[in-house]
Amino acid sequence: MRRIPTCDRLSAMIKVEGLTKTYGGFTAVDDVDFVCQPGTVTGFLGPNGAGKTTTMRIMVGLTPATRGQVTIGGLHYKDIPNPGRHVGVLLDASAQHAGRTGREVLTLGARTMGLPDSRVDEMLALVSLDEKESRRRVRNYSLGMRQRLGIAHALLGDPSVLILDEPANGLDPAGIRWMRGLLKGYAERGGTVLLSSHLLHEVEIIADEMILIGRGKIVAQGDKKSLIAGAGTAATFVTALDNEGLAAGLKDKGIAVSAAGEGLRVETETVEVGRVAADRGIVLIDLRPAEGGLEDLFLSLTADTQRDAVTEGAQA
Amino acid sequence: MTSQTLGQPALPALDVSGTSAIPFSRLVRVELRKMADTRAGRWLLISIAAVTALVLVIQLWVVVAQDLVVNFTDFMIAMNTPMGILLPVLGIMSITSEWSQRTAMVSFSLEPSRMRLVAAKFVSTLLIALAAVVVGLVLAVVANLLYGALTGNTVVWGLTAVRVLSYFLLHVFGMATGFAFGMLFLNTAAGIVVYFVYSFVLPGLFQLGASLLGWFADLQPWIDFNAAQNPLVQGDASGSDWAHLAVSGLLWLVLPLVVGTWRVLRAEVK
Numbered sequence: 313m314r315r316i317p318t319c320d321r322l323s324a325m326i327k328v329e330g331l332t333k334t335y336g337g338f339t340a341v342d343d344v345d346f347v348c349q350p351g352t353v354t355g356f357l358g359p360n361g362a363g364k365t366t367t368m369r370i371m372v373g374l375t376p377a378t379r380g381q382v383t384i385g386g387l388h389y390k391d392i393p394n395p396g397r398h399v400g401v402l403l404d405a406s407a408q409h410a411g412r413t414g415r416e417v418l419t420l421g422a423r424t425m426g427l428p429d430s431r432v433d434e435m436l437a438l439v440s441l442d443e444k445e446s447r448r449r450v451r452n453y454s455l456g457m458r459q460r461l462g463i464a465h466a467l468l469g470d471p472s473v474l475i476l477d478e479p480a481n482g483l484d485p486a487g488i489r490w491m492r493g494l495l496k497g498y499a500e501r502g503g504t505v506l507l508s509s510h511l512l513h514e515v516e517i518i519a520d521e522m523i524l525i526g527r528g529k530i531v532a533q534g535d536k537k538s539l540i541a542g543a544g545t546a547a548t549f550v551t552a553l554d555n556e557g558l559a560a561g562l563k564d565k566g567i568a569v570s571a572a573g574e575g576l577r578v579e580t581e582t583v584e585v586g587r588v589a590a591d592r593g594i595v596l597i598d599l600r601p602a603e604g605g606l607e608d609l610f611l612s613l614t615a616d617t618q619r620d621a622v623t624e625g626a627q628a
Numbered sequence: 629m630t631s632q633t634l635g636q637p638a639l640p641a642l643d644v645s646g647t648s649a650i651p652f653s654r655l656v657r658v659e660l661r662k663m664a665d666t667r668a669g670r671w672l673l674i675s676i677a678a679v680t681a682l683v684l685v686i687q688l689w690v691v692v693a694q695d696l697v698v699n700f701t702d703f704m705i706a707m708n709t710p711m712g713i714l715l716p717v718l719g720i721m722s723i724t725s726e727w728s729q730r731t732a733m734v735s736f737s738l739e740p741s742r743m744r745l746v747a748a749k750f751v752s753t754l755l756i757a758l759a760a761v762v763v764g765l766v767l768a769v770v771a772n773l774l775y776g777a778l779t780g781n782t783v784v785w786g787l788t789a790v791r792v793l794s795y796f797l798l799h800v801f802g803m804a805t806g807f808a809f810g811m812l813f814l815n816t817a818a819g820i821v822v823y824f825v826y827s828f829v830l831p832g833l834f835q836l837g838a839s840l841l842g843w844f845a846d847l848q849p850w851i852d853f854n855a856a857q858n859p860l861v862q863g864d865a866s867g868s869d870w871a872h873l874a875v876s877g878l879l880w881l882v883l884p885l886v887v888g889t890w891r892v893l894r895a896e897v898k
Contacts, residue, residue, distance in 0.1 A: 369896075387642075393650075409666055410729060420658055420661065423657065423658050423661065424738045
């Protein structure tokens with residue numbers, strides 16, 4: 313048990329290199345490269361069908377790659393002995409035998425990995441499935457309970473890497489907060505987490521690094537700040553005692569303003585809005601960067617892969 | 629609990645030097661557990677014993693009521709029917725339940741060597757088939773003893789090593805053919821339907837073909853695995869019977885096993 317130094321040769325725990333997967337003429341994953349560092353949570357973000365799941369399935373050897381490779385700790389997944397002890401995997405919480413109890417699912421995993429059955433109770437407690445629930449059949453589990461069970465299964469072998477596909481799917485808000493805390497703590501202990509989602513807000517709170525994928529291609533990657541900076545356009549939400557006065561002041565400077573709820577949406581940075589307000593002696597009661605920045609970026613980067621066209625007014 | 633598990637200072641790096649591969653015996657034990665830990669699996673195992681017992685009870689009843697003279701072999705042959713139907717289903721389901729319930733995703737991520745996992749499944753299914761045959765033999769012994777007690781007739785055993793071996797072979801073949809069909813189709817319903825067509829419809833077609841076409845009559849013993857197993861049922865296989873068994877078995881057991889294994893090794897696990 314030791315802390316992993318972040319800058320040695322292990323600095324990339326998961327390494328995806330030139331990964332391509334084609335089905336006939338369809339390219340599901342197109343020359344994808346990225347790395348995941350120990351001690352970080354990496355969010356793998358993209359609309360449905362963008363290639364997230366295929367990439368993760370290739371990582372653990374369930375789908376063969378057409379070209380390229382994935383290594384975990386320098387090894388191909390199939391070369392990791394007793395891989396459950398090193399890499400925790402949750403690809404589909406529903407991929408469990410409906411007729412088994414939650415406890416039995418974990419017992420099978422623990423026995424396969426050669427762990428004592430006491431580990432099953434530890435994991436059930438960790439994911440807050442009580443004794444009674446653990447003896448129910450998975451058929452009678454809600455999606456949220458299945459996710460908890462799947463996370464418990466992934467953590468059984470005390471792995472140093474976690475690969476989770478849509479783990480927040482079906483969790484209630486309290487469950488999502490719980491999982492966020494769990495994964496943050498896991499990463500702080502030096503673990504490597506790769507989790508996918510099609511929901512931006514799920515990922516942006518928890519992920520240190522984000523990888524945006526659309527139509528099988530990586531369209532952007534980096535931390536939240538650099539992604540927003542890369543997006544260029546900043547916007548501000550502001551509410552003043554005198555909204556009309558503020559809007560007039562901003563328009564004088566050639567800055568676009570539109571009404572948004574109680575206040576205004578201004579297409580510039582917060583500091584510019586504050587300056588105009590100060591110049592005109594207008595009292596502000598709310599001033600903040602528009603949260604939609606990253607979302608706009610996400611939607612625009614993946615726009616050509618969306619099933620629903622992003623309309624002009626969607627961002628207002 | 630949460631703080632205890634998460635409070636550990638740091639996770640180990642990915643250092644596999646201290647980890648050994650999963651021993652094969654452990655895989656077999658887990659696969660055996662999987663066959664009995666669901667209602668479907670447990671009831672299939674229970675029904676193999678229960679239906680066999682039921683068949684023997686009915687046979688005993690008829691024998692006693694009509695005052696027939698039978699021996700141990702008759703009881704053994706009687707339980708071929710339930711075993712011959714249910715053991716192949718066991719073989720099919722040991723593979724297809726992983727696919728229909730999608731647990732193969734979990735199994736293959738814990739043991740990426742699919743060959744080892746398939747082998748572990750085969751061995752565990754084989755062990756259950758052997759246990760089922762032993763239970764069947766014990767039930768037949770009980771039936772024969774009851775027959776003697778109820779009718780007062782002499783109890784005839786006539787049990788030879790070849791007969792017992794034939795008996796085990798017969799049911800191992802049945803189970804293994806089911807297992808191969810399961811891998812071939814990776815779908816419970818398709819596997820069972822095709823197995824029953826192979827097992828109940830095909831022999832009739834082969835018979836028909838043999839009676840209509842002269843050249844087919846010469847070919848039929850070499851390609852009809854069901855017919856080739858009949859000497860096993862009777863427990864009196866001769867030299868040419870074994871040759872027929874080997875050649876037709878190559879076609880209906882070994883070939884599907886090879887193609888099925890190839891399919892499982894290559895299949896994308898969804």
